[in-house]
Amino acid sequence: MVRVRFAPSPTGFLHIGGGRTALFNWLYAQSKQGKFILRIEDTDKLRSKQEYVDEILFSLKWLGFNWDEVYYQSQRFELYREYADKLLQQGKAYIEKNPEGKEAVIFKVPQQKIKVNDLIRGSIEFDSSILKDQVLIKSDGTATYNFACVVDDATMNITHIIRGDDHISNTPKQILLYDALGFKLPEFAHLPLIMGMEGGRLSKRTGATAISDYRKMGYLAGALVNYLLLLSWSPGDNREVIDAKEAIKLFDIKNVNKTSATFDLKKLDWMNNQYLKKEDPLKLTEEIIPLLAEKKYIDKDNFDKDYLVSIVHLFQGRLTTINDFPDWADFFFLPEIKMDPLAKEKHLAKDLSKEFALFTEKLEGLEKFDLVSIEEAFRGMVKDLGIEAKVLIHPVRVALTGKTIGPGLFEVIYYLGPERVKERLGLWIKKE
């Protein structure tokens, strides 16, 4: 039975890199019908915070990575102490007193060559002579990272350790501890790191680093996961858009790249748009409702949901993030539209009173106010006027929406409804 774990330390928000590590662990567990275990590494009492634990759990769920078991290292101190005592008794560790007289347990590093067979990188060799003796239990009584990690991974029966590249140099230290404690060695797989656009690790200077930041920016969890998946893995057949469910079937840890990847927001944007296009309008609407409520564009306890779903559907294919929606679709919610001055200058500088009045008249004369009738009325009118459709389409769009871009004009007219259309066109009709 495959058992993998994701072991974040709650000293900050869940990072993009952490999210990616969680993804590959989760994927591996799913593909092998194994267990995905979550372990909160909160041995650093000073830096660990409950709010970070909460945020990490929330983000993990948001990404869709559900865990089978969860452990907290802070509740396992006695276990680490027990194993440290064992090493002490066997003479594999010794006690050292610090200046204040407090005792720490130190591991005596044996001299030997250490060979790791990494599932992604192949064989890696180390010589333990480069290693200093390792602290196991700090003088405050808590376990160090490498020690707690080994004791936990072994006692939790973790079979595969999938983690970031930055842990490669911890691996020989840990292997020595596995040997000393008589534990069976797990398999190791080290994922390449994600880099920022300017080289070096992804950092706040390069852009947002927390998973929750991307949620707040309006990215869909599925799109983020898909994007992260493409960083160092490929489903083959020139495929790019692939959801987690399907990736489970195709995933093989051996096909994970060795090269570090640069995080490219532009491609994430594109990916998000791909997901937005195919997302169920109702589900999308549920995500958008809070954004509109926040801007007071709707009263979240009293609004026409079916109508909103239609509006969302109108826009979803052109959005980059869901956060774009309130700004792009504001004219459907505001009693008075926000006019883009450049749009006004370009399309409404000329007096179109006659044309707007005529179109208003045509619309009022319609038997049925539906898409087909609206378009027919408009097309018929421009034909009678002997002008090109686009000469009038753009000014009407600007008058109705305040923008030069948006969904098709006839859809806009249809969903705006006859009253609002008449009112907004009326503003541009000069009285004699």
Next chain:
RNA sequence: GUCCCCAUCGUCUAGCCUGGUCUAGGACAAGAGCUUUUCAAGCUCUCGACACCGGUUCAAAUCCGGUUGGGGACACCA
């Protein structure tokens, strides 16, 4: 400084293991154009890479060595 990892278009990658099918394929970005309804949507096209040197071989992006470059790790942090 020491140790370790990595190296295909600007970016993500396919190909590399099992050398010839690669004048290196796809995607994002960028640029150009089309779409007699806009574009941040769609379609078409263009630009653009095997880091370098040497070796092995009839043949190297693919195998080997080195150089250079990038990254990571060297805490009583995790």
